Amino acid sequence: xxxxxxxxxxxxxxKDFVEMLSLxxxxxxERVTSAYSGRExxxxxxxxxxxxxxxxxxxxxxxxxxxxxxxxxKHPLVEVIMLTGHGTTESAVDGMKLGAFDYLLxxxxxxxxxxxxxxxxxxxxxxxERIRKAEAKLLLRRSGDL
Amino acid sequence: xxxxxxxxxxxxxSFRQPLSKRLAKRGFVVExxxxxxxxxxxxxxxxxxxxxxxxxxxxxxGIDVVQNIKNKxxxxxxxxxxxHATTASGVEGIKSGAFDYLTxxxxxDQLVNKITQARExxxxxxxxxxxxxxxxxxxxxxxxxxxxxxxxTLAAGVAHEINNPLAIISESTGWMKQLLARDExxxxxxxxxxxxxxxxxxxxVERAKRITHQLLxxxxxxxxxxxxxxxxxxxxxxxxxxEHETKKRNIKIIRKIASGPAALWSDPYRIRQALINxxxxxxxxxxxxxxxxxxxxxxxxxxxxxxxxxGPGIPRENLARIFEPFFSTKSPGEGTGLGLFVTRGIIEKxxxxxxxxxxxxxxxxxxxxxxxxxxxxxxxxxxxxEDWIDKVSSHLKDSDVKEKRSL
Numbered sequence: 402x403x404x405x406x407x408x409x410x411x412x413x414x415x416k417d418f419v420e421m422l423s424l425x426x427x428x429x430x431e432r433v434t435s436a437y438s439g440r441e442x443x444x445x446x447x448x449x450x451x452x453x454x455x456x457x458x459x460x461x462x463x464x465x466x467x468x469x470x471x472x473x474x475k476h477p478l479v480e481v482i483m484l485t486g487h488g489t490t491e492s493a494v495d496g497m498k499l500g501a502f503d504y505l506l507x508x509x510x511x512x513x514x515x516x517x518x519x520x521x522x523x524x525x526x527x528x529x530e531r532i533r534k535a536e537a538k539l540l541l542r543r544s545g546d547l
Numbered sequence: 548x549x550x551x552x553x554x555x556x557x558x559x560x561s562f563r564q565p566l567s568k569r570l571a572k573r574g575f576v577v578e579x580x581x582x583x584x585x586x587x588x589x590x591x592x593x594x595x596x597x598x599x600x601x602x603x604x605x606x607x608x609g610i611d612v613v614q615n616i617k618n619k620x621x622x623x624x625x626x627x628x629x630x631h632a633t634t635a636s637g638v639e640g641i642k643s644g645a646f647d648y649l650t651x652x653x654x655x656d657q658l659v660n661k662i663t664q665a666r667e668x669x670x671x672x673x674x675x676x677x678x679x680x681x682x683x684x685x686x687x688x689x690x691x692x693x694x695x696x697x698x699x700t701l702a703a704g705v706a707h708e709i710n711n712p713l714a715i716i717s718e719s720t721g722w723m724k725q726l727l728a729r730d731e732x733x734x735x736x737x738x739x740x741x742x743x744x745x746x747x748x749x750x751x752v753e754r755a756k757r758i759t760h761q762l763l764x765x766x767x768x769x770x771x772x773x774x775x776x777x778x779x780x781x782x783x784x785x786x787x788x789x790e791h792e793t794k795k796r797n798i799k800i801i802r803k804i805a806s807g808p809a810a811l812w813s814d815p816y817r818i819r820q821a822l823i824n825x826x827x828x829x830x831x832x833x834x835x836x837x838x839x840x841x842x843x844x845x846x847x848x849x850x851x852x853x854x855x856x857x858g859p860g861i862p863r864e865n866l867a868r869i870f871e872p873f874f875s876t877k878s879p880g881e882g883t884g885l886g887l888f889v890t891r892g893i894i895e896k897x898x899x900x901x902x903x904x905x906x907x908x909x910x911x912x913x914x915x916x917x918x919x920x921x922x923x924x925x926x927x928x929x930x931x932x933e934d935w936i937d938k939v940s941s942h943l944k945d946s947d948v949k950e951k952r953s954l
Contacts, residue, residue: 415711421718428725459707486707508714508756511721 406432407522412442413457439463453521457484473500480521554578556586557601583607597665598625602636617644624665693885706759717752776811785822796835803842817893824890825854832858855912861905
């Protein structure tokens, strides 16, 4: 079976971390976009189709939570996985209340990360599928009315 | 009141014996001594509260005896008996530490009165001493908590800073392992050695990760002991601890406590610590002449405890910062800048909140809101919910003992 790549955006101010993790994700067949700040992440989301954003909470300037709110506001279908240090688990949980799919403790195990990425992607696919069906139904009803 | 134990010291039998009998009739326990040496010997053997001492005796003079007593037994009070000719030595005796003197011939009522006064002084000093000890103990505990809190902030910062490079090491290692797994590198020279070394790096990252996580969870876990909290009782106890200060500064305490609020299941020691912090702040804010209002309000699932003062209030620009660590408007040495930071930490650990309401010129009001039953089990112990439930159930079993535990 051919794997359909997940379009991932990595957002972290630690460039080395982003670089290494994106190499790893691409190695297993995902398509990765990198951003080094919340602003950059939002700008890129305007230009590119993204399935899942992996978002660091503690970043200078616009932090992960503020970025998450903006993402969910403008691109509600994009799934977000929060990356957090042990000390900020509370904000990660807050993030989930704001619509994040899940969170990961840093440093995270790669297998755990890819598993969560997969589930997030699945949720997005299913949601899109439901929307498609609902739209089709709507179209059908409208043509029935005619 | 407890029986007063007297020691009557006079070299004249004819004076001492009848007086002793009459004092005994008034309900005192009376011991007798004929001179200074006998008196000091008796003090070493028996419990004595007040010594009634003749100034003029052969051998050791009354003044010397007073000095000796005060040196060895500072809590015993001495009443001197002087003759008309020796009033001066009575004054000298007071300078040496005697409670007061009476001039012979003495009236029995007068003496009994003096003895009662001396006894009152003893009780007062004992209470003050106890309060001072208690205050010292609490202050030490508070210093320790505050130190731990600042250490915690530091440790959390360090752990976070280490986690970031660890994440990079971890991903870089993982990436190298992925590369080695590529087909093109299957036949690479000494490939196994590389894999082995990378495995060691990965293992070490895991180890370092465990340490940083442990450090952070240690910081967050506090040794809490939960029991039924009698909030009005706890408030009275805390107020007692500050009574000396509030009286001295002429600060009135007003209580607005709803009659018998339902019991609270929480950590009394921590609540008291938070309350002491808020009350101390209120006292310091007022300075002198003012009012502190303590209010307790009960709802179905929460208890709110409000401490309000009519001090100068907190400027708007400081309101947002007062809970920050090391933020202080007090002069150096007076405040650590950790009081409110610790208070909020404590209350949040108990699942509650601390809020402030203040306007310049209108005083400040701090409100602690506590859940009657702790709900956020996971957050409280950082994940070890089962551990926590075990702890709670064991506390439930011996909650009787816990309640009786003296504070």
